[in-house]
Amino acid sequence: NIAYRANLLDDMIANGNLVLGTVKPILTITGSGGRRDIHKIITFNFNETIGYGTFTVDDIDIVNGTIDLGSFTRVNESQYTIMVTPSLGGMHANVAITVAANTFTDSVGNANTVITKNTTKLEDLKRQVDIDGSGSDTDLTNWNVSHASNAFDAFYKAYHFNQNIGKWDVSNMISARRMFKEATAFNQDISSWDVSKMTTARWMFGEATAFNQDIGNWEVSKLTTARWMFYEATAFNQNLGSWDISSLT
Secondary structure (H helix, E strand, O other), X not given: OOXXXXXXXXHHHHOOOOOOOOOOOOEEEEOOOOOOOOOOEEEEEEOOOEOOOOOOHHHEEEEOEEEXXXXXXXXXXXXXXXEEXXXXXXXXXXXXXXXXXXXXXEOOOOEOOOOEEOOEEOOOHHHOOOOOOOOOOOOOOOOOOOOEEEOOOOOOOOOOOOOOOOOOOOOOOOXXXXXXXXXXXXXXXXXXXXXOOOOEOOOOOOOOOOOOOOOOOOOOOOOOEOOOOOOOOOOOOOOOOOOOOOOOO
16 A cells, blocks of 8 residues: 555645646537427537536426436536427427536536526417417416527517517527517517627518517617518607617628
C-alpha cells in the first residue's frame, strides 16, 4: 500500500503539478416530442463526458406531456434519450423540456451553469385542440409556450378563437407567419408580448378582421419580413409610428 499526505492533492494543484478541467459542461436538447415528431424522442447531447449517475430522469422537467416509463436511456457517456407522450391525447405540439442549472456534473465534477430548454412549435392549433367556439373549448390562456420559436399558422382560420392569451411568454418566438390569419373573432390585448426576437410576421394579422389592439410598444427591431402583416385587417387602426422597422427588407 502507498500512503499519501492528506493535503497532497491541494499542494499539487497549488504548485501547478496537477490541473483539473474548469470548462463547464454544456447541454443541447433536441426534439419537440409534438404530434409532428413521429418518434417522440427527446435527445440530450452533452459536449463532454458526464459523470455516471449525475444525470437522471428526475432531472428532466416536462410540460404538456409525460415521459414514457422506462424510456430514459444512456446511449453513451455524452448522450441520453427519452420518449414522450404529448398531452391532449397525443396531439400537443408544444412538449416543453427543461433541465435546470447545477443539475449534472462532468467527469471532474464541474456542474452545468445554465438552464437548458428544447425548442418547440405552435402550428395549426385548431387541428390539435378544440377552439371552435362550441362551448367546450380547450383553455389556452395559461399555456406555457415559452419554448416555442415558430407560431406558423397557430390560429390560421380559427374563426371563433378569442381567448385572452395576453400573458403568453412568446419571448423565444422567431416566426409569427400567418399566426392569426383569418382568425376573424380574435381581438385580445397582446400589447405586453415580448416579440423582440421575431423576424417574420408575414400575414400575421392578415384578414383578422376584428383585431384592433394597441401594439405600438412592441420591440420589432429584428423584424425583416412583414409583408401583408395587416392585409384586410379591416378593424385595425392603431398608431405604429414608434416601431423600429430599420431591418425590414
